[in-house]
Amino acid sequence: MLLTADRVVTASQDLRPAWLRVTDGRVEALGQGETPVRADEHVAGVVVPGFVDVHCHGAVGADFAGADEAGVRAAAAFHWRAGTTSVVASVATAPLDLMERQVARLGGLVADRVVAAVHVEGRFLSPLRKGAHDERLLVPPDRADLDRLLAAGPVAMVTLAPELPGGLDAVRRLHDAGVVAALGHSDADAATATAAVDAGARSVTHLFNGMVPFSHRAPALPGVALTDDRLTLELVVDGQHLDPLAVTMALRAAGDRAVLVSDAMSATGQPDGRYDLAGNEVEVVDGVPRVVSTGSLAGSTTPVAGGLRRLVLDHGLGLQQALAAVTSRPAALLGLEGVGDLGLGTHADLVVLDPHELTVLRVMRGGEWL
Incomplete structure (x- = not known):
């Protein structure tokens, strides 16, 4: 052709x-x-080029953390039609045996290019920054638990809170295994975040969300993210997760390290209503998902194409620069071959x-x- x-x-x-x-x-x-x-x-x-989304939880009623094969295929196909031709399936917090089985199920679909890889975002997160995750299931990183998840399937990235007991050891374990350690849902201060980067962490999960807010006296994880060139920064540019000024600040400080992610949950492509994410009941109103019990944002319902459009039309980025954040850069972060270009x-x-x-x-x- x-x-x-x-x-x-x-x-x-x-x-x-x-x-x-x-x-x-x-x-x-x-x-x-x-x-x-x-x-x-x-x-x-x-x-x-087709877009690459390295943080996506599902669509059309299917959650990658628990959907069967038909559900995974339906959710992935929705994102394909929205322009995201490479979808990394994010598995949120659940009991370990369920997460292990789901990683294995998703791994079986990687060879067919249904999903590009697996991102584990769960269990090893701070209860203080839990977001939409079930606090009852959050635990410090355990070497045996981590090894079980890595052995289950093609895990390309794991989000964790490095300040938890065993957190830095977990970062080293992931680095040695060739898996991207992403810092997120974390209460880490700047010193701990820097120690995690020194240990091998290479990404920050949805910058500014699920972490200590930046302060001029205590810059915490966001301060390290904006200034340490070793880190790639996830941005959810859906009009809800970040104020436009925060997007501008991130782009000016570290635009050449930013990747757009959707953080899309199962309600993506669905009408408003009640859904489940990581064990929490979520209500979607006007396309915005929030945890019913806390009001916390529960992911997004906007594919990355929406973020690309905002970067160019609202923030004035050139199309090539914006495309890097949804194509070549996320592909390079996870070592995904043959996509993003x-x-x-x-x-x-x-x-x-x-x-x-x-x-x-x-x-x-x-x-x-x-």
Whole structure:
């Protein structure tokens, strides 16, 4: 298949006009100018790589922490159609045996590219910063528990609170295993956060949310996140998790280390109502999910395409810079191969955006239009 487009944009290229050859579901060639032979189709809109979401809990009523295979496939397919062609399934807090079984179930779907990898966000979190997680199930990191989860399936990232007993040892264990240790749902001060980075932590889960607020006298984890170049920062830019000024501050301090994540929960793509997340009852009103008992935000219902649009239209980022936060950078964080770009041999995962509003018009995944 040979496609032409008025514009193809990646994190590293902006080609106008451009052409793309797809063979056996992968990119065979990408070029600028006239096509070598007659094209099969002209794509109206801006063609960009498929998005990569490294923190996603589900959609259409299915929670990756407990959904069966059919539910996982349905939730993943929803996000594909929204432009997120690579979905990392996030498993929230649950009893250990259930988490272990679910990691194994999700692992069986990685080979088929239903999900790209597994992110464990649960159990090893601070009760003081629990968010939507069930406090009764939160425990300090235990080597045996952690090893069970890592052995169950392709875990690419684990969120934990480093200040808990055994927290720094857990970070070292993850680093040695080639798994990204992400700091989040944490009451850590700046010294502890820095010690965790020294031990191998490389990411911060939904910056500013689920952690001690920044203070000029006690900068805590957010201060370390904004100033330590070793850390990648997750931002949930859904209009709820972060004030626009907080987004601007994060981008100015560490924009080249930011990745957009959805933190999307099971109500994504569903009407308002009551849902469950990590053992807590959640009520969704006007698309905003909150824990019924505490009022805490319980994830989001906005795919990362919404965040990309806000970065460009509301915060003035160039499209290439914004795309890095949803394509190449999250892929690099977790070592996901063949996604997040349109280079030779990558999966033919394409999103066609409206050139003005940046809404998703069409999606190709593995060489097939969805």
